[in-house]
Amino acid sequence: MTQTAQKPQTGEHTVKRYLNIINGKMVDSQDHYLSRNSSKLSDVLGEFPVATKEQVREACIAAKTAFAKWSKTPAPIRGNIIGNIGKAIEREKEALSRLLSREMGKTLKEARGDVQEAIDTCHFFQSEGRRLYGQTVPSEMQTKDLMTFRRPLGVVGIITAGNFPVAVPAWKIIPALLTGNTIVWKPSEDAPLTSYAFTQLLIEGGLPDGVMNLVFGYGGGSTGEFLVDMMDEKRLNKIAFTGSSAVGRKIGEVAGRNLTHPTLELGGKSPLVVMRDADLDNAVAGALWAAFGTGGQRCTSAGNIILDAPIYEEFKKRYLEKVQQIKIGNPGEHDDVLYGPFINERFFKTWEAHYDLGEKDGATLLHGKKRITRDNKPEGFQGDPEEAFYGWPTVWDNVTKDMQIFQRECFGPTINLVKVDGIDEAIEVANSVEYGLSSAIYTNNREWAYKFRENIQAGMTSINNSTTGAEAHMPFGGTKASGNGTRESGIWVIDNYTYWHGVNDDISGKLQLAQMETEYA
Numbered sequence: 001m002t003q004t005a006q007k008p009q010t011g012e013h014t015v016k017r018y019l020n021i022i023n024g025k026m027v028d029s030q031d032h033y034l035s036r037n038s039s040k041l042s043d044v045l046g047e048f049p050v051a052t053k054e055q056v057r058e059a060c061i062a063a064k065t066a067f068a069k070w071s072k073t074p075a076p077i078r079g080n081i082i083g084n085i086g087k088a089i090e091r092e093k094e095a096l097s098r099l100l101s102r103e104m105g106k107t108l109k110e111a112r113g114d115v116q117e118a119i120d121t122c123h124f125f126q127s128e129g130r131r132l133y134g135q136t137v138p139s140e141m142q143t144k145d146l147m148t149f150r151r152p153l154g155v156v157g158i159i160t161a162g163n164f165p166v167a168v169p170a171w172k173i174i175p176a177l178l179t180g181n182t183i184v185w186k187p188s189e190d191a192p193l194t195s196y197a198f199t200q201l202l203i204e205g206g207l208p209d210g211v212m213n214l215v216f217g218y219g220g221g222s223t224g225e226f227l228v229d230m231m232d233e234k235r236l237n238k239i240a241f242t243g244s245s246a247v248g249r250k251i252g253e254v255a256g257r258n259l260t261h262p263t264l265e266l267g268g269k270s271p272l273v274v275m276r277d278a279d280l281d282n283a284v285a286g287a288l289w290a291a292f293g294t295g296g297q298r299c300t301s302a303g304n305i306i307l308d309a310p311i312y313e314e315f316k317k318r319y320l321e322k323v324q325q326i327k328i329g330n331p332g333e334h335d336d337v338l339y340g341p342f343i344n345e346r347f348f349k350t351w352e353a354h355y356d357l358g359e360k361d362g363a364t365l366l367h368g369k370k371r372i373t374r375d376n377k378p379e380g381f382q383g384d385p386e387e388a389f390y391g392w393p394t395v396w397d398n399v400t401k402d403m404q405i406f407q408r409e410c411f412g413p414t415i416n417l418v419k420v421d422g423i424d425e426a427i428e429v430a431n432s433v434e435y436g437l438s439s440a441i442y443t444n445n446r447e448w449a450y451k452f453r454e455n456i457q458a459g460m461t462s463i464n465n466s467t468t469g470a471e472a473h474m475p476f477g478g479t480k481a482s483g484n485g486t487r488e489s490g491i492w493v494i495d496n497y498t499y500w501h502g503v504n505d506d507i508s509g510k511l512q513l514a515q516m517e518t519e520y521a
């Protein structure tokens, strides 16, 4: 009972067992694991199979077979199906959000946002089915037509994380389907029931058997690894992954030797800069949300707050006041909490180790006391600390860029305050982490804002807003260790799930050669 997912214990076999979905059929596996309510670990949500390598292979074969027909289904018709999926998710929005909040522990408001992002993605791509444009291009010759067509890649393997169990998979699944690919999805072991419910809605939208396959897995990524192995068996044409930079690198290596181009959305340690002229109330609110919203368990959560020296003390004072008022608790029972529990014990332990790192680094602890317990809880805490892993909101002061806590990513409620002098140093310090996902600056000085957005090494930048909260039609992704330059969301993502096919159609009836002198020259 110490983690969200674990092997079933005797006496717990009465819980409902959910199955893999391969070629439209429910398929069980030998081994199983449990999913639990993150805010109440004794509440078991379901039992899930651990798909074997053979089952992952079967799923890839089914997807390959289904690709023949699905890729030839006209794109506007595929778009209609995406529209139906959007409607099905919309109808079930409340139930799915409640389930999501229960399984992974985010607040209901945020869970609704997670689901809404998937609905928005369906709305966006539905009409792309009618706009999957190619080009007609002039030829060097009169009697020749040049054209370009987008072609689907084939079978796409998808591996996702548990912190955004609906929105992030939708960012991959929806455009991949729209462009004519078929899918094998290995969802996070942290949110299998939410993933199962979401897959049911995808299928209900009208996907033929084998187009969308779901394989569950647990335990150090065995099933996920099997899926990656399928690239070496030439059964996958692409893999799309959201997770750690370490795993992303490994996937990138396998993809590279198979000459496929993966989508890799990886870690982050996003900077939030506050300049001396900023509206401090706005900056404090943004920095509070960026650090502690979702319990700091977003890949876009702020990692370092970089403060211009003249407002350092004043910001710190106001920030601390707000941190002391943060409401924490069971988000299923209380809708006024800012954040709930850790997704599971694994996330909690990583956060705890990060805390120890702060002590080792010699940073000053401004606020925080590790795990929330019955005898050690913040005022107004509204949860059962024996039934979940909750963390105190943690603020480290006097952090410098050479410290480990400045450099290392951490999912959890923790933030660092760093002092700099002026915009140039702010940018230099902000760029000194290996990651480059999101970033933010608070200033009313147009020159500083401009300098920041031109020089910050990040895939996303907010000016006078938080690091989190990207919209569903903007390109999402990072640079440096945060990814390989692929993007999710918006029109750009289509390039990641299609290749360009150039066609020349010569109607002259004779051999005509480009780059040679012709009678028209």
Ligand code: UN1
Binding pocket: 117, 163, 164, 167, 168, 242, 297, 298, 299, 300, 467, 468, 469, 470, 471
């Ligand atoms: C993630 O944390 O993996 O921009 C995705 C945001 C959300 C998506 C976050 N729209 O914070």
